[in-house]
Amino acid sequence: MTDSLRTFADARAWARTGTELVLAAVADLDEAGFAADSGLPGWTRKHLVAHVAANADALGNLVRWAATGEETPMYASAEERASGIARGPSLTADELRAWLAASAHRLAEGFDALTDDQWQHEVVTAQGRTVPATELPWMRAREVCVHAIDLGTGTAFADLPDGFLTALADEIRDRRGLSGLPDGPLPEVVAWLTGRPHSLADAPGLGPWL
Structure with a gap:
């Protein structure tokens, strides 16, 4: 398969699948489990879960951009992105689970609310790429699917x-x-x-x- 064969419907479905995997991966973690190392060097699971939750919030900014036409960057600055990740260790397991679930739900609702025309509106990613909003579900799918594995609770690429x-x-x-x-x-x-x-x-x- 090449990128040209990756459909919008595929990306929406994969984003949902990855979200379910991430939520399931943390469902039974206690404080010690959250504080354990993730598969990413220097990051605990708390850092990683905070990153995934903050990513949903940031993509939500691009959804609002597509919906309203008002320029809303993913992150106001690199420092804002870093602060979202750094916030993780300060939160309890329940707080992190709640943030992860709520941010994912808000993003899914935002996706569902976009019209066909709004999906075609262009937005700018944190890397400076200008893309149609139809790319946002693929961006989310990559984050949740790969990081579900990085959490190290048993999910594998297979x-x-x-x-x-x-x-x-x-x-x-x-x-x-x-x-x-x-x-x-x-x-x-x-x-x-x-x-x-x-x-x-x-x-x-x-x-x-x-």
């Missing part, structure tokens, strides 16, 4: 939809400028592409992605 894995592999291969991919199961190839642990033999090391 648990993600094949179509999502193929679309993600295509995108990262192109952005990394790779001419080919190593042989192996698709979930392991995607784990390698994202800089996560994998079982591929002799695959060169890649830096982290997302």
Whole structure:
């Protein structure tokens, strides 16, 4: 599958799937579980959950931009993005779960409320890319699906939809400028592409992605 075959409906469905996986991953974590290391260096699960929750709020800003035409950046500044992540360790497990669920619900409601015309309005991502609002569900799908694995509670790349894995592999291969991919199961190839642990033999090391 190439990016041209990744449909808007696919992205909406994958964003819902990833959100369900993230919410399920933290449903039974106690304070010690939240304070444990995530799969991302230097981040506990509290940092990671705060990042995913803040990402939903930030994407919600772009939804409002698409809906109203009023320029609303994802983050007011790089410091604002960092402060959202840093807020995580100061919150209790229940507070983090509530923020994660509420922010995801608000974003889903925002998606549902956009009209066909509003979905075509252009917005600017935190990386400075100008994209139609139809790209927002894909952006959210990447965040929740990959970070559900980074939480380290048992979710693996093999648990993600094949179509999502193929679309993600295509995108990262192109952005990394790779001419080919190593042989192996698709979930392991995607784990390698994202800089996560994998079982591929002799695959060169890649830096982290997302």
